[in-house]
Amino acid sequence: MWSETFEALSNYEKGEFRRLANYLLSHTYLVRDVYKPDKQWTEPNGDYRMINRLFECMRDYFYVSGWRLEKDDNYGVISLINEYDHNRLRMDRFTTLFLYTCRLIYEEGREQGDNLHIVRTDTSSIVEKMRTLGLLNKGKTTQKERLEAQRTLSHFNIIQKTETTAWSAEGNGVLIFTSILSIIPNQGINDMMIELEELRTDDADTDAEIEAEEQEDLE
Known part of the structure; x- marks a missing residue:
């Protein structure tokens, strides 16, 4: 059960779990590498690494509520998809x-x-x-x-x-x-x-x- 795995996490990991779960619900996608305009280079995304650590627990958590969490390490993309085709943005x-x-x-x-x-x-x-x-x-x-x-x-x-x-x-x-x-x-x-x-x-x-x-x- 995801809840048992969650309870075994440290307080810091639990906080990151909550923060990143809400981030994915808002942004849908998260990429492994991000550009830093102030430095003018691309570097690894710390949030991607954290979700990678918590992935199984987060995947099971979202599954219970009808969401599918997917990770493509080849292209470096994490996606959150609603199984019921709800909560979709209609672009102009x-x-x-x-x-x-x-x-x-x-x-x-x-x-x-x-x-x-x-x-x-x-x-x-x-x-x-x-x-x-x-x-x-x-x-x-x-x-x-x-x-x-x-x-x-x-x-x-x-x-x-x-x-x-x-x-x-x-x-x-x-x-x-x-x-x-x-x-x-x-x-x-x-x-x-x-x-x-x-x-x-x-x-x-x-x-x-x-x-x-x-x-x-x-x-």
Whole structure:
């Protein structure tokens, strides 16, 4: 029983158990290696090591309440998944497309990535990729959309900025973590591409309808 294992932990470990359990419930993903902007290097994540120590107890604890705790030591990602498909975040359209674009950039850059499987890019490159793919409404995006998308994906440890300052509307250096593979695995890329094509088609149809309506008004 997880409770017996928990009671055998030290007071410090019990405190870390509680803290990290709440962290996972809020952030869903935790990665093994994190970038330190002030030092400009990547180093092991102490929280990942602690969960690794407590993993069996935490896994059994979450299992009782309908959650599945998974750990991929190959890519260095810990994930918390709800078995009942509850408590899911519904991202807005732009954030979803921003995420999809990051996944494409990750796929393209993973061969050139470092040995920690982290891919470097920046906000401008992501937005330009979205524009090239025809994912932006009339080729434009707002500062608010970019900020919201980056903050959301950062909260769930999918991306991280490389600067010590806050996320900027003008853009940031961006690290894409391996956690993005948990959201959109390799076998899910084809489904993602089909969905992107459907979204582009829907946008084109909407633009055509608007233009037709404007033409009728002119007549």
